């Protein structure tokens with residue numbers, strides 16, 4: 001009896017390993033349905049022997065790495081709308097009393113109505129940073145927009161860079177702890193009550209909710225999308241997320257749970273924007289789809305050269321992290337502006 005059990009176990013192991021080694025599925029769906037196999041971007045491989053996102057992440061070459069997820073067709077990308085949202089990022093860089101604020105908001109949508117600025121303390125490990133989300137009603141595009149800002153000042157940059165390189169995840173949600181903490185602080189610091197009032201107001205029943213953010217704010221904006229979708233305030237067709245220079249958010253399970261309820265997400269990446277290549281690829285962390293990649297920058301030639309990829313970590317839309325790219329020339333200059341920090345001086349004119 002004991003021998004029989006041992007034999008059965010050996011048989012099961014052998015067939016398991018050979019199935020893993022086999023992995024003869026010729027498409028991503030069938031491949032990912034097989035627990036021992038993973039899609040490497042173009043072929044089905046054993047997850048132990050190469051069925052990983054094979055694009056050079058530090059840790060992603062090891063056991064039980066993430067395979068690529070299967071491609072799905074992206075929704076329609078509206079670049080002009082993305083440019084308007086970027087102008088609202090410019091507005092976020094100054095006090096709401098500054099003439100540049102009104103100038104940038106007016107440039108984005110002359111009929112825009114500013115609702116509220118949620119400006120709270122955040123930061124990990126030290127709660128000494130500011131996290132900011134601005135809320136608008138945009139009649140021009142029939143949207144309610146939440147605009148989450150990138151990091152401000154050196155202390156925040158240092159803490160964010162820590163989060164970007166040591167990507168510890170919140171065990172409950174699967175998001176990088178810094179992003180989750182920032183979201184929690186904003187949500188409990190007024191964002192939830194302001195959004196409840198706006199999104200449940202019948203005047204705006206047919207308005208789409210748009211969550212947009214830059215850098216740290218890009219990751220936070222996806223968590224805002226998730227919260228709005230989880231509340232059921234808007235259905236999948238009436239929620240959009242559009243991010244600029246967004247870092248990796250968190251676990252595969254988290255990405256998938258957001259994608260199920262709010263599939264309209266575009267993640268813009270300006271050429272070699274190093275922040276959007278961080279935190280490093282690893283088995284527990286994944287980027288969000290759909291990447292819109294501008295491989296030669298964002299002047300008029302660059303805009304025409306963009307690539308929209310169909311899955312989270314598509315190699316065609318990924319660049320490897322290089323320290324030399326950490327300068328802000330790509331990260332703060334979406335749509336070819338000089339610098340998001342000072343753009344309000346010209347009323348966010350393109």
Ligand SMILES: *[C@@H]1O[C@H](CO)[C@@H](O)[C@H](O)[C@H]1NC(C)=O
Pocket residue numbers: 040041042043045053054055
């Ligand atoms: C995936 O596997 C195929 C077939 O072995 C190989 O040609 C290709 O280079 C692999 N792709 C990656 C990204 O490793």
Ligand SMILES: *[C@@H]1O[C@H](CO)[C@@H](O)[C@H](O)[C@H]1NC(C)=O
Pocket residue numbers: 092093094095096117119120130132
């Ligand atoms: C957020 O509040 C802090 C502290 O009051 C202030 O210094 C900072 O300028 C504010 N940020 C924005 C974007 O208004």
Ligand SMILES: *[C@@H]1O[C@H](CO)[C@@H](O)[C@H](O)[C@H]1NC(C)=O
Pocket residue numbers: 115116189190193194197198
């Ligand atoms: C937004 O919240 C602030 C304080 O949390 C409140 O004063 C303001 O009235 C709210 N605005 C709306 C439109 O709900």
Ligand SMILES: *[C@@H]1O[C@H](CO)[C@@H](O)[C@H](O)[C@H]1NC(C)=O
Pocket residue numbers: 197201202203
């Ligand atoms: C809904 O929005 C309209 C237009 O901004 C406003 O006049 C009205 O007071 C809001 N209703 C509620 C219940 O907040």
Ligand SMILES: *[C@@H]1O[C@H](CO)[C@@H](O)[C@H](O)[C@H]1NC(C)=O
Pocket residue numbers: 296297299300301302
């Ligand atoms: C746009 O950027 C590309 C890549 O940097 C550069 O080669 C090209 O000369 C630029 N074109 C214009 C019109 O500025």
